[in-house]
Amino acid sequence: MNTHPMKLKIDGVDVECSEGSTILTAAKTVGINIPTLCYLEGLTPYGGCRLCLVEVSGTNKLFPACATPVASGMEVTTQSPKLHEYRKMVLQTLLAERTHICSVCIANDHCELQTQTNQYGVDHVFYERNWSCNEIDSTHDFLVIDRNRCILCTRCVRACDEIEGVHTLDLKFHGKNTDVIMDQDELWSKACSCTSCRKCAKVCPVGAIYVEGENIEYTKDPQVIAFIVERRKCLK
């Protein structure tokens, strides 16, 4: 990775980073915080939630900071009224997409979607809400998935595939019919590849996957992925 150092500007701050870094990781090195939901350190960037969109000078297009590699001479803006409005819009579409009722959700007050919503001052959903009626699967011994709370960030899918290495979880269909499935769209109890490692529940940013009867504060531990990745590097 120690090839040419890249020099760019993020919010007017000069940043130097190695080739192959993303805008998000480059911004982190100088303490600039870009909001994220689907991104998780240690997993392959997905760029699905669009919350980390940033402006790059010279183009009108917005770029997802988590999945855009840096280039020399880039001038990036991470905070602007336009981006603020877009991020508010993203959060509202996420809330409108499925049945997100905080007061009856296990992750109330421990939800990353809710935290971002509060941070951006979203106090109501402007769009007409789509009341989803997706399947809840509680057939596993202790893991439960309520697809109505899912924001399709695919953190669980990536953690299951890349870290646990079993790829039990995946997505089916596309567009508004997309859903998280186990094995060949089977009940969780019938998904024989599942090792019951709980990583999906640990990384879920909302209350979609959780451990039955366990305190959600205890279950949620998204940093565990970065920890495992770091420790595996030591083994090599």
Added chain:
Amino acid sequence: MPQMNPKKLRVATVWLSGCSGCHMSFLDQDEQLLELAKQITLVYSPLIDAKEFPPDVALTLIEGAVANEEQKEMLKTVRAKTITLVSLGDCAVTGNVVALRNRWPQSDQAIIDRAYNDPTNLHPQTPQQVPKLLSQVQPLHEIVKVDHYIPGCPPNAKLINYVLTELIAGRIPLREEHAKYG
């Protein structure tokens, strides 16, 4: 009818489909209610005895989602007679628990059947006098224009007090600092 002080702001609160928890939270302002009472006159509310919604109301807080025809009409009346309308609590803002039935098609009939026509009832019957349920429960802003939102289930008493004090003083409450979604 009590003597109206022209200097006091005419305020109303309305209770639609909700659990009254938001009104309880309103009462939880405790001693700050005394300060509030110096500045406002409560002209219509479940807390006082007023039969009809009066005209020329400066500020109305509405708790609860809109679940039936009667509430929809009520909301339109309130909007026409109020200058500033505030959605109080999650049911008014998002639909919340009341709107959980929206997931199922024909949920209005299913609810009537479950509550009144259930064969295990002593006298199963279809009610004639109750207002017709809407097919979908709606938050207030999907029907009328809402000026401010106080989210929370129930909303924090401090948040209610903050929004009220700011609005009474003629300022716009800052949502970013105080909002808590859900």
